[in-house]
Amino acid sequence: MVEGSGERAAARYKRVDIVVALIFLAFGAVVAFDSWRVGAKWGDDGPQTGYFPFYIGLIICLSSIVNLFKGFAIRPERDGVFVKVGQLKLVLSVLLPTMVYVGLISWLGIYLASTLFVAFFMRWLGKYQWWKVVLLSVGNSVFFFLIFEAWFMIPLPKGPLESALGLG
Amino acid sequence: MDEIQSLMHGFAIALTLKNIAFMFVGVLLGVIIGVLPGLGGANGVAILLPLTFSMAQVPGGTTTAIILLSCIYWGALFGGAITSILFNIPGEPWSVATTFDGYPLAQKGRAGAALTASFTSSFVGALVAVIVITFLSPRVAKFALEFGPPEFFAVYLLTFCAFIGMSKEAPFKTLASMMLGFALAAVGTDPVTGTLRLTFGFTQVLNGFDFLIAVIGLFGIGEILLTLEEGLAFQGESAKINFKVVMETWRELPKYWLTSIRSAAVGCFMGIVPGGATPASFMSYGVAQRFSKDGEKFGTGMVEGVVAPETAAHAAGTAALLPMLTLGVPGSPTAAVLLGGLLIWGLQPGPLLFLEQKDFVWGLIASMYLGNIAGLIVVLTCVPLFAAILRIPFSVIAPVIMVICAIGAYTVHNSHLDIWLMVVFGVMGYVFKKLSYPLAPLVLAIVLGDRAEASFRQAMLVSEGDMSVFFSNALVGGMTGLALFLLCWPLLTAVLAALRNKLRGA
Numbered sequence: 001m002v003e004g005s006g007e008r009a010a011a012r013y014k015r016v017d018i019v020v021a022l023i024f025l026a027f028g029a030v031v032a033f034d035s036w037r038v039g040a041k042w043g044d045d046g047p048q049t050g051y052f053p054f055y056i057g058l059i060i061c062l063s064s065i066v067n068l069f070k071g072f073a074i075r076p077e078r079d080g081v082f083v084k085v086g087q088l089k090l091v092l093s094v095l096l097p098t099m100v101y102v103g104l105i106s107w108l109g110i111y112l113a114s115t116l117f118v119a120f121f122m123r124w125l126g127k128y129q130w131w132k133v134v135l136l137s138v139g140n141s142v143f144f145f146l147i148f149e150a151w152f153m154i155p156l157p158k159g160p161l162e163s164a165l166g167l168g
Numbered sequence: 169m170d171e172i173q174s175l176m177h178g179f180a181i182a183l184t185l186k187n188i189a190f191m192f193v194g195v196l197l198g199v200i201i202g203v204l205p206g207l208g209g210a211n212g213v214a215i216l217l218p219l220t221f222s223m224a225q226v227p228g229g230t231t232t233a234i235i236l237l238s239c240i241y242w243g244a245l246f247g248g249a250i251t252s253i254l255f256n257i258p259g260e261p262w263s264v265a266t267t268f269d270g271y272p273l274a275q276k277g278r279a280g281a282a283l284t285a286s287f288t289s290s291f292v293g294a295l296v297a298v299i300v301i302t303f304l305s306p307r308v309a310k311f312a313l314e315f316g317p318p319e320f321f322a323v324y325l326l327t328f329c330a331f332i333g334m335s336k337e338a339p340f341k342t343l344a345s346m347m348l349g350f351a352l353a354a355v356g357t358d359p360v361t362g363t364l365r366l367t368f369g370f371t372q373v374l375n376g377f378d379f380l381i382a383v384i385g386l387f388g389i390g391e392i393l394l395t396l397e398e399g400l401a402f403q404g405e406s407a408k409i410n411f412k413v414v415m416e417t418w419r420e421l422p423k424y425w426l427t428s429i430r431s432a433a434v435g436c437f438m439g440i441v442p443g444g445a446t447p448a449s450f451m452s453y454g455v456a457q458r459f460s461k462d463g464e465k466f467g468t469g470m471v472e473g474v475v476a477p478e479t480a481a482h483a484a485g486t487a488a489l490l491p492m493l494t495l496g497v498p499g500s501p502t503a504a505v506l507l508g509g510l511l512i513w514g515l516q517p518g519p520l521l522f523l524e525q526k527d528f529v530w531g532l533i534a535s536m537y538l539g540n541i542a543g544l545i546v547v548l549t550c551v552p553l554f555a556a557i558l559r560i561p562f563s564v565i566a567p568v569i570m571v572i573c574a575i576g577a578y579t580v581h582n583s584h585l586d587i588w589l590m591v592v593f594g595v596m597g598y599v600f601k602k603l604s605y606p607l608a609p610l611v612l613a614i615v616l617g618d619r620a621e622a623s624f625r626q627a628m629l630v631s632e633g634d635m636s637v638f639f640s641n642a643l644v645g646g647m648t649g650l651a652l653f654l655l656c657w658p659l660l661t662a663v664l665a666a667l668r669n670k671l672r673g674a
Contacts, residue, residue: 013603016599016603017603018534020599020600020603020605021344024344024348027348027351027635028347031351031354031366032400033404034365034366035354035365035366038363038364038365040635047625047628047629047633049358049360049361049363050359050363050365051625051626052354052621052624053350053351053354053365054535056347056350056351056354057351059343059347059349060351063341063343063344063347064344067338067340067341067344070338070340079320083397083589083602084601087396087397090397091393091396091397091598094392094393094566095393095591095594098389098570098591099591101570102574102587102588105574105578105584105587106584110574110578112569114571114574117567117570117571118564118567118568118571120564120567121563121564121566121567122564122567123515124563125563126563126564129564131323132662136564140568140571143269144571148579149195153617154579155580155582156578157584159175159286164347167647
């Protein structure tokens with residue numbers, strides 16, 4: 001990941017800065033618009049529901065316009081790399097499995113999903129031997145099960161495995 | 169001196185073998201909770217609250233129960249600093265400011281000094297705050313009772329303007345980030361009238377966004393993603409803390425007596441008025457940076473930059489219990505959880521508590537002195553234990569931290585959606601940090617947004633929309649004026665710098 005294409009810029013600072021400022025602008029506009037819809041004026045009983053958030057939305061718009069101009073004003077020679085291809089690959093290699101993991105929690109329960117998640121990480125990124133992978137990933141979930149379900153009595157999401165074992 | 173007599177009585181109550189045992193258990197649990205990112209003082213105390221139900225049933229049990237819970241809180245206050253300094257991951261929102269100089273110190277191989285400085289200043293800050301609680305609770309109660317909505321709003325305004333004035337980041341990025349937090353806090357039910365707003369038909373967001381989810385995502389997940397860019401090599405710094413390092417650091421610390429006093433004062437004030445530990449730590453860091461002769465070196469690993477936020481955070485965290493006990497108004501989220509505990513045990517916080525539950529109140533106050541001594545002993549001796557965590561490779565610790573974050577996010581409201589929100593906040597934290605949008609004002613605005621809005625609107629209701637209410641007396645006028653001055657500070661410095669350049673050119 002160090003040599004060759006990995007060092008190429010996947011995104012430059014200026015472009016990301018401008019895009020984020022635009023997202024802020026859109027967000028501020030949505031906030032201000034919806035606040036105006038629910039009433040941002042001075043009612044008979046004092047300030048209306050949207051009064052405070054309306055001005056929040058306006059300030060977001062104004063400050064993001066300043067940020068937008070500042071973003072455009074970045075000269076090419078001062079425009080650094082936001083993220084390199086290699087770095088982005090690494091970040092995504094963690095972010096995407098994490099999203100799969102969060103999705104799995106709803107139907108596998110948090111314990112089984114966590115076991116698979118930790119095992120995947122250790123095997124794929126850490127290249128650990130299988131017995132270590134199994135020991136640690138299962139041990140991790142058993143540990144959290146004991147802490148939360150047995151000790152603190154706080155139920156976490158459970159799935160088919162726990163019901164099959166009669167724990168859920 | 170009535171207070172001394174009451175305090176001695178309190179010591180007699182707190183100093184039983186059982187209470188001291190619970191003190192150490194609480195502190196140890198608290199440090200572990202504080203060290204684990206995602207598990208913090210507020211939800212840590214909330215998770216452990218059910219354990220105290222049976223404990224509070226026996227006579228005198230409520231004192232033991234509050235000692236256990238408050239010691240978890242002290243432990244979390246101490247523990248937050250450990251991950252800030254070693255991992256650059258703040259375990260608690262109030263230890264964010266500790267990362268600014270704590271982590272560079274650790275990178276320079278001075279982790280032991282940074283930890284000792286942080287623990288000692290935490291202890292000093294707490295001690296000052298407990299003394300304040302002991303002697304000023306009756307007087308402060310009277311003072312704060314006169315606070316109306318305009319005064320509260322002025323305090324919030326001061327905090328947020330201080331962010332813009334003191335922040336290293338671009339003022340408009342700070343402003344955008346802060347206002348994003350306010351907007352997220354405004355989502356859901358209007359705190360004054362109960363009307364829905366900004367929900368766009370999603371019933372899941374009726375209660376708005378919880379700052380804990382934001383903290384777990386922005387700092388926990390975001391930090392893991394940033395760390396990954398550097399490859400899978402582990403980023404934590406090793407900690408060596410031994411008697412020699414402790415003594416050396418203790419010899420250095422008296423140099424910063426002025427910073428300590430200033431930070432403790434800021435902390436006590438911000439804790440008593442519901443500002444909280446987090447803004448106190450930032451304000452105190454900013455103030456120390458402005459006034460220190462080494463101010464420009466702040467952020468590169470200055471011991472003074474660890475002393476300031478830690479003293480203030482711990483002072484504020486402790487002082488936050490003062491309004492909770494005397495008025496029933498919590499000064500911090502954790503104080504709010506403790507307040508919930510008191511109510512469950514059948515105690516009504518407020519001025520009457522001091523008359524009717526003398527044993528409980530003074531037992532608790534005495535335990536604050538003892539609990540912080542216990543805390544200092546535990547953290548100074550147990551750091552090698554936490555340093556062992558650092559030797560675990562990143563490909564193991566990263567998924568485990570992710571799992572803990574997911575569990576932490578879920579347990580806040582038992583909501584699966586919160587885990588997704590946490591991931592979204594994580595990506596946001598990653599991008600914002602790279603574009604130098606500051607994260608702390610964002611989190612703080614989510615925490616205080618509803619309360620700031622409520623006090624603003626109540627003030628507006630009383631004054632019938634007249635803004636001059638924020639200048640109606642010396643107290644509120646002074647705070648508002650200072651806030652506006654801080655808000656304009658970046659502009660003033662820019663103008664001054666331009667003038668100076670012009671003069672030099674001429």
